[in-house]
Amino acid sequence: MTDLAAPGAPASHQQPVRRRPTIPLGVALAIAWLIGMIVVALLADRITPYGVTAMDLKNRLALPGNTGHWLGTDELGRDVLSRLIASVRISLMIAFGATLISAFVGTLLGFLAAHLRGAFEQMVLMLADFQASMPFLIMALAVLAFFGSSLPTLIGLMGIYGWERYARISRGLAISAGQQGYAGAIRQLGATPARIYLRHILPNIASTLIVSMTLVFPEVILLESGLSFLGLGVQPPMTSLGNMVGYGREYLTRAPWIMLAPSLAIVVTTFAVSMLGDWLRDRLDPTLR
Amino acid sequence: MVYFILSRIARAVITVALVVTFAFVVLRLSGDPALMIMGPEAPPEVLAAFRSAWGLDLPIWQQYFSYFGAIAQGELGRSMRDGRPAIELVLERIPSTLALTLPALAMKVGIGLPAGIYAALHRGGPIDRLVMTLAVAGFTVPSFVLGLVLVLVFSVMLGWLPSGGQDSWRHAILPVLTLGIGGAAILARFTRSAMLEVLGQPYMRTALAKGVPWHVAIRSHALPNAAIPTVTIIGFMVGTLIAGAVVVESVFSWPGVGRLLVVAVANRDLAVVQCILLLVAATMVASNLLVDFLYGYLDPRLRTGARAGAH
Numbered sequence: 050m051t052d053l054a055a056p057g058a059p060a061s062h063q064q065p066v067r068r069r070p071t072i073p074l075g076v077a078l079a080i081a082w083l084i085g086m087i088v089v090a091l092l093a094d095r096i097t098p099y100g101v102t103a104m105d106l107k108n109r110l111a112l113p114g115n116t117g118h119w120l121g122t123d124e125l126g127r128d129v130l131s132r133l134i135a136s137v138r139i140s141l142m143i144a145f146g147a148t149l150i151s152a153f154v155g156t157l158l159g160f161l162a163a164h165l166r167g168a169f170e171q172m173v174l175m176l177a178d179f180q181a182s183m184p185f186l187i188m189a190l191a192v193l194a195f196f197g198s199s200l201p202t203l204i205g206l207m208g209i210y211g212w213e214r215y216a217r218i219s220r221g222l223a224i225s226a227g228q229q230g231y232a233g234a235i236r237q238l239g240a241t242p243a244r245i246y247l248r249h250i251l252p253n254i255a256s257t258l259i260v261s262m263t264l265v266f267p268e269v270i271l272l273e274s275g276l277s278f279l280g281l282g283v284q285p286p287m288t289s290l291g292n293m294v295g296y297g298r299e300y301l302t303r304a305p306w307i308m309l310a311p312s313l314a315i316v317v318t319t320f321a322v323s324m325l326g327d328w329l330r331d332r333l334d335p336t337l338r
Numbered sequence: 339m340v341y342f343i344l345s346r347i348a349r350a351v352i353t354v355a356l357v358v359t360f361a362f363v364v365l366r367l368s369g370d371p372a373l374m375i376m377g378p379e380a381p382p383e384v385l386a387a388f389r390s391a392w393g394l395d396l397p398i399w400q401q402y403f404s405y406f407g408a409i410a411q412g413e414l415g416r417s418m419r420d421g422r423p424a425i426e427l428v429l430e431r432i433p434s435t436l437a438l439t440l441p442a443l444a445m446k447v448g449i450g451l452p453a454g455i456y457a458a459l460h461r462g463g464p465i466d467r468l469v470m471t472l473a474v475a476g477f478t479v480p481s482f483v484l485g486l487v488l489v490l491v492f493s494v495m496l497g498w499l500p501s502g503g504q505d506s507w508r509h510a511i512l513p514v515l516t517l518g519i520g521g522a523a524i525l526a527r528f529t530r531s532a533m534l535e536v537l538g539q540p541y542m543r544t545a546l547a548k549g550v551p552w553h554v555a556i557r558s559h560a561l562p563n564a565a566i567p568t569v570t571i572i573g574f575m576v577g578t579l580i581a582g583a584v585v586v587e588s589v590f591s592w593p594g595v596g597r598l599l600v601v602a603v604a605n606r607d608l609a610v611v612q613c614i615l616l617l618v619a620a621t622m623v624a625s626n627l628l629v630d631f632l633y634g635y636l637d638p639r640l641r642t643g644a645r646a647g648a649h
Contacts, residue, residue, distance in 0.1 A: 178349070179356045182626055187581050187599070187618050188360070194603040194611040195364045271480050275585050278482045279600050291482075298486055298589075301501075302494050312483040320478040 076328045079321035086318060090138040099128040101135045102286055113306045121306045123296070132288055133310050139289040140315075143204050144269045148262050150208030155215025156258060160246045162216065163223035173220070177213035185210050186272065193281050203282055207273055211265035218261060222254040256333035263326030267319035274315050290315050346630040350623045355406075357619035361612050362405050366398075409616065415609030417602075424613040428595060432580065434504065435587070435594030438513050439579045445518030446525050446575060451568070453522070454529025458537065459556070469526045476523025485516040485589035502591035513590040517583060521575060528571045532564040539563070566636055573629030577622040581614070 072080075089096065099105070104125045113121035113129070120129040162170040189206055196202055223246065226232050235245050270290075276282030277291030285292070290311040297308025380388075396404065414424050457466040492512060493501035500509050536542065537560060545555040575582075584596035591597070595614060602610035 175352060176356075179353055182353060182622055183357065183619060184578055184581050184622070186584060187615060190584070190599060190603045191361070191611050191615045192364060194606055194608060195367070197606070267478065275480060275482065278480075279585065279588055281600065281603055294482060294486070301486060301490055305490055305494075308486055312486070316479050316483060320474070323474065323478060 073328070075324060079324040082317060082321045083325065086137055086141060089134055090141045093134050093138040097131040097134045099131040101127070101132055101288060103127065120310050121304065123304065123307050124300060129307055129310055132293060133314060136288045136290045136293050136311055137314060139283055139287055140270060140273060143207055143273050143289070144266055146204040147207030147210065147269045148266045150205070151210055151212040151265060152215050152258060152262055154208070155212035156219045158212070159216040159219030160223055162220045163227065164242055164246070170220070173216055177216050180213040186275065189272070189276065190281065193276070198281055198284055200283070200287070203273070207269050210269055210272060214261050214265065215258060218257055219254060222257065223250050226250045226253060260326060260330045260333060263322055263329060267322045270315065270319055342634055346627060350627050353623050354619060357616060358406060358409055361615055362402060365608070365612070414613045414616070417607055417610050419605065419607055424609040427598065427610055428613050428617060431593065431595045431598050434592065435580060435583055435596060438510060438517060438583050438586070438592060438594065441510070441514045442517035442521065443575055443579065445514065446521035447572060450522040450525030451529055454526040455533055457526065457530045458533030461534065469530060473523045473527035476520040479520070481516055481520060481585050482589050484520065485512065485586055488512050488516060504592055513583070513586050513592055516586050516589070525571055525575070529564070529568050532567040533560065536560045536564045562636065566633065569629055569632050569636065573625050573632070576628070577625035580621050581618040
């Protein structure tokens with residue numbers, strides 16, 4: 050039995066060596082933009098020309114393009130570029146944190162459902178259906194009404210978004226992996242369930258999960274910026290991209306750049322992540338829709 | 339068929355129960371519900387009456403069931419701000435919201451469906467590429483950005499349309515456009531991929547091979563089959579008629595349910611928030627049910643062999 054299964058296991062475990070693909074120009078640009086955003090977010094403290102709340106009252110509502118303030122200033126004379134950099138950091142932090150939380154929770158629940166089956170599985174599936182059928186924005190607003198908004202609450206709340214997709218995918222793939230030779234072989238060798246799921250099944254389904262993360266990530270950015278735009282997400286003095294758009298809306302006639310700069314950052318970032326995700330999906334996982 | 343209908347109704351009931359449970363759990367986690375719903379200035383006898391009405395002096399599992407009972411009787415609390423029943427406040431805002439979301443839905447279906455079908459039938463053509471580009475934009479441009487850019491162009495720069503308020507039908511044009519453009523693009527993309535999948539099916543080749551004219555094959559074989567996934571998306575759009583304009587109403591200062599919700603959340607007017615949450619859940623569940631029954635009508639497989647074809 051073991052002899053029979055053993056040669057099969059490494060074969061399905063190791064992916065055949067792939068040729069290095071040529072990356073399309075659009076995808077390369079998307080990756081470059083995202084790396085740029087991450088670098089900006091990581092170095093935010095070092096590269097902001099001015100403090101986020103520093104006011105330059107002589108230069109209020111300055112036009113973009115002048116030497117002191119590349120992207121102009123707002124009503125209080127705060128540098129738009131500095132605020133933009135700080136906003137990118139907060140928005141990306143929330144989106145990364147939330148995506149990781151929901152991927153972790155969803156995959157864990159999916160694996161548990163696949164392992165335990167029965168009532169637990171039914172409960173997970175029912176919750177997943179429920180989550181998918183309710184508009185998340187309304188649920189999020191309800192939670193914020195009850196608990197108020199703080200950064201940890203916001204990350205935790207966004208972390209609930211999208212878990213059902215990972216749960217469904219990981220449950221389905223874990224069940225089908227359990228029926229394949231390699232998982233059975235390792236079980237026969239006496240591996241614990243945790244080892245089977247984490248060391249053997251997870252690496253095999255990781256690409257599908259990563260593609261799902263690239264689908265959820267931009268949606269989290271849009272959700273957070275929507276909530277912050279409404280004044281119910283990130284609270285001042287912290288600032289996120291949505292906050293900046295919400296604030297800039299007041300000065301739409303006199304200083305549209307306050308609102309256009311963060312809007313452009315949101316649109317280009319979500320576009321870049323979607324583009325990267327589409328490309329990864331075609332490369333890694335042709336079965337996913 | 340009976341099994342099919344019953345299973346769908348059971349699912350609807352479970353969803354509503356889960357929403358009520360969600361509201362209950364969140365309400366209990368965040369403090370004394372009597373104070374939360376009635377407000378800190380409420381007189382003690384009112385609080386006591388509320389507690390006994392909602393059974394807050396009972397053990398937690400009994401409270402859970404009496405909470406269900408209270409909601410079933412339509413006791414949804416009063417607004418903290420003016421003491422009026424929350425349900426009244428919400429219901430009087432619904433017409434305003436529908437004045438935006440119904441025309442927007444018509445726009446989504448009226449543009450999205452034909453555009454998606456046309457794009458699929460002329461794959462790779464200029465319209466197809468336009469639809470796909472707009473569909474990506476519809477996903478990546480958030481509604482508040484689109485709305486503000488429309489205001490910037492049509493109100494600030496051109497001065498053609500008002501930027502906010504609800505004084506005449508002209509005030510509705512920009513919010514409806516904001517809601518409709520993104521939705522039309524998403525629907526077009528779904529319709530396109532549903533059509534493309536159907537067009538590649540063997541039964542289409544069979545129909546054409548036996549001499550059925552192209553337009554007849556499209557009309558009587560491709561469209562009905564492509565309708566099934568498309569109906570799902572439209573059903574979801576119908577479900578968001580009440581709650582789908584939260585952000586857009588805020589952008590255009592439109593006094594609908596969404597605006598009410600945002601103000602209620604900012605003021606922590608919990609009775610109103612809870613009422614809207616339940617109303618939205620009811621709408622979503624109702625539209626999901628409608629979609630499921632439409633499935634049964636569109637797809638005979640579901641009627642006859644419900645178990646085999648349902649998923």
